Amino acid sequence: MLAELMQADLSAAHILPLLTQLRKSYPPEIAAAALETARLRQKATAKFSRAADMFFTSEALQQASHEIIARHHAQKLACFDRVADLGCGIGGDMLAQTTHVTGIDLDSTRLHMARHNANVYGVKADFVQADLAQPLPFNNIPAAFFDPARRDERKRLFSVRDYRPPLDIIQTWCFDALLVKVSPGVQIAEIAYLGAGIEFISHDGELKEALLHFGQLQFSGRQATILPEGETLVPLGYEPPSLTDAPRRYLYEPDPAVIRAGLFSEMLAHLSLNAYRLDEDIAYLTGDEWIESGWLRAWRIDDWMPFHLKELRKVLRGKNIGQITVKKRGSPISPEQLQHLLHLKGNQHATVILTQLHGQPIVLLSYG
Structure with missing residues (x-):
């Protein structure tokens, strides 16, 4: 049944008809669980190469690291003979580990899923159900990865003080090395007192996480890593780039x-x-x-000018522009507002970039 559902169209418009059909052959609770499992597996293919054989919860899947990012984490911990995955959820991060992993989570359902998913990937792991707000149930594991919950039942949690457990808990732990995954939008002022090295990680051009480094993995300042390229920039103390009087080419x-x-x-x-x-x-x-x-x-940059709506409309209409892609930094106008205000009817395309030059609004144009 699950294999067939994985091939089905599970978009919102098809869920109810599929569920009705399944209930003719299976009890309602089995039909609903199968449909949800298939839906999550389809969604998980964007993160996991073996998603078709894995189990997930919706919230745990949202927080789980992409396989490539998990591999990046694992490479940092590969020199340790044992690693703890604290708040392991459905086990997404441990799947890339090459050393023995102990997964800890309070949720028994997620632990069962993590155990299954570890078997799918052939990972050596054991699991402990425990509350991370209490003393850790071991004292002989040298390194750990910690992924605190950043959602509750209703919303995303933005402050590290609201994480579950709160980020402060790490000050009670003693590891030779510790990696902590936090939101990429974390307020630096909130975590400055910890003294961690901060690595910002993007995947396919999208910022995914901030990774805090402690102990033997600690460094000063902030790093930037792009994946899947696997390249990292480290701070070298350079001065910011100079300002220009006008946009270049x-x-x-x-x-x-x-x-x-x-x-x-x-x-x-x-x-x-x-x-x-x-x-x-x-x-x-x-x-x-x-x-x-x-x-x-x-x-x-084919053209640029100070931002004036009428002048911009005149220029675009003169180029027979009817379709635009709008990018912006430092402009209060939304792309939807601009497209509505310009009211273009041509058959050519342009990229319109709203930004600032020395504090003054300008527009950059790239035709074609």
């Missing part, structure tokens, strides 16, 4: 991990690229060289 948007880590100059040095800032508070850069890299995206 190309616009560069650094990867969000670079932006969060503030490693603009380190990125430019790594790429041997000359570039300048448009504004002190805007993350866009501009330069005269086309480049393709996982560290940034680039657009050709």
Whole structure:
């Protein structure tokens, strides 16, 4: 049944008819559980190569690391003979471990799922049901990975003080090395007192997490890592890029991990690229060289002007532009608002970039 459901269209419009059909052959609770399992497995294929054989809960799947990110975590801990996965959930992070893992979680259902999922991947693991807010049930494991719950039953939790358990709990633990996964939007001021090295990790251009490093893995400052490339920038103390008087030939948007880590100059040095800032508070850069890299995206600048709606409309209509892709940094206008206000009818395409130059609103245009 599950194999057949995995091939079915499980979009919202088809769920009820499928459930009705399943109930003709199975008890209602079995039909509902099978449909939910298939739906989660379909969704999990974006993170796990063996999702078709795994078990999930919706919340645990949302928080689980992508396989490639889990492998990145595991590589950092590979030198230790045993590792604890604290708050292991359905076991997503332990699946990449090459050493023996002890998974700990308070939820018995998730522990059963983690045990099954570890078997699917052939991971050596044992499991303990325990409350992480209490003293840990072991004292001989040298390294750990901790992924505190960042959701409750109703909403996402943004403050580390609201995590379950709160992040402060790590101050009661004694490991030779500890990695802690937190939200990529974490307030740096909230965690500064911990003294951790902070690594911002993106996958396929999307910022996924901040990883705190303690003990033997600790470093100073912030790092930026892009996956699947597996490249990392470290802070070198460079001055920020210089400001420019006008946009150059190309616009560069650094990867969000670079932006969060503030490693603009380190990125430019790594790429041997000359570039300048448009504004002190805007993350866009501009330069005269086309480049393709996982560290940034680039657009050709065909035209630019101070932002005036009527003038922009006139220019776009003169180019027979009817479809636009809108990007923005530092502009209060939403892409939907701009498209509505421009009211274009042509048959050509342009990328319209709303930003600032020395605090003044400008628009950059890339045709085609």
